[in-house]
Amino acid sequence: MFKGLIGKKIGMTQIFDEQGAAIPVTVIEAGPCYVTQVRLPDRDGYSAVQLGYQEVKPKRLTAGELGHLKRNGLNLPPLRFLREFRVKTPEVNEGDKVTVEVFSVGERVDVIGTSKGRGFQGGVKRYHFRGGPKTHGQSDRHRAPGSRSSGTTPGRVYKGSRGPGHMGNQRVTAQNLKVVLVDAERNLIGVCGSVPGPRGGLVMIREARKQKR
Amino acid sequence: MNDLIKAIEPAPNPNIPPLRPGDQVSVHVKIVEGGRERIQEFKGTVLAVHNNGAGSTFTVRRIASNGIGVERTFLFTSPRIEKVVVERHSKVRRARLYYLRSRTGKSARLKQKFD
Numbered sequence: 001m002f003k004g005l006i007g008k009k010i011g012m013t014q015i016f017d018e019q020g021a022a023i024p025v026t027v028i029e030a031g032p033c034y035v036t037q038v039r040l041p042d043r044d045g046y047s048a049v050q051l052g053y054q055e056v057k058p059k060r061l062t063a064g065e066l067g068h069l070k071r072n073g074l075n076l077p078p079l080r081f082l083r084e085f086r087v088k089t090p091e092v093n094e095g096d097k098v099t100v101e102v103f104s105v106g107e108r109v110d111v112i113g114t115s116k117g118r119g120f121q122g123g124v125k126r127y128h129f130r131g132g133p134k135t136h137g138q139s140d141r142h143r144a145p146g147s148r149s150s151g152t153t154p155g156r157v158y159k160g161s162r163g164p165g166h167m168g169n170q171r172v173t174a175q176n177l178k179v180v181l182v183d184a185e186r187n188l189i190g191v192c193g194s195v196p197g198p199r200g201g202l203v204m205i206r207e208a209r210k211q212k213r
Numbered sequence: 214m215n216d217l218i219k220a221i222e223p224a225p226n227p228n229i230p231p232l233r234p235g236d237q238v239s240v241h242v243k244i245v246e247g248g249r250e251r252i253q254e255f256k257g258t259v260l261a262v263h264n265n266g267a268g269s270t271f272t273v274r275r276i277a278s279n280g281i282g283v284e285r286t287f288l289f290t291s292p293r294i295e296k297v298v299v300e301r302h303s304k305v306r307r308a309r310l311y312y313l314r315s316r317t318g319k320s321a322r323l324k325q326k327f328d
Contacts, residue, residue: 010215013222013267020243020293027218181221188217199215 002092004085005030005205006053025190035096052079108208113197117169127162172196222267228296235303241295261309302326
């Protein structure tokens, strides 16, 4: 069975388990998604399942996007987001509907989102540099990055060295989160712990890649 | 807040009455001890009520043996609370009674409020 969903992060709260212990939950409104295309190794060079999420007015899509959803007798509603999930064997057909019921409570999932953008940030916030001493006659060195590399040899900074720069707004995967809630009626799924991105951000949910078997 | 979140959040425990700072309360907490459950009482003064939707809490301070203060914070939604009994209300002039922490004995008393 193919397991994957596209959804929207709603926010965090806490619920209680049977023992009465509070567990932190991120609530995601996910699906219903439609299988818009199946990628096959023979034709596409890899295998994957393309899902579509969120129905919109037809005029919100370009003619090309609409044509993709209406091709070969496929009659899907206009969908705003299309995302691919890499799978070994796509066990679904184009046009199939995928809902939160593919996941059950207790399962482990990975949630992929785009982290909150933080703009241009210094080394202290971005990479947890320690900054300079706060006292002993220091001026303007409190959050300075210090030395980035060696001196005359090699005479340059190696590529990929950590330093100030743009932070966030990146694809981030939260791995191995436990599913603690599935509400088919409201299309909600709850996972234990936090999930990348702002409230309302688009997230992809897939089966956890690195599970204990 | 989002209605979808509200729909899945736990409801407040019906056995907890509205609490005010300064209330003398007895909180009956279910605890698991050696595999079986029993009720433990925690008696003290409500120092603060923190309102935050399903994450609302109240803090109770009691003086344990040797005059050592013990504070516990409980969730209003917690299913582990059997019941809360309000024994008396106090006349207080602020929402957070943290000043009681630095007081002992007579000066840590609160005037009872009758209503």
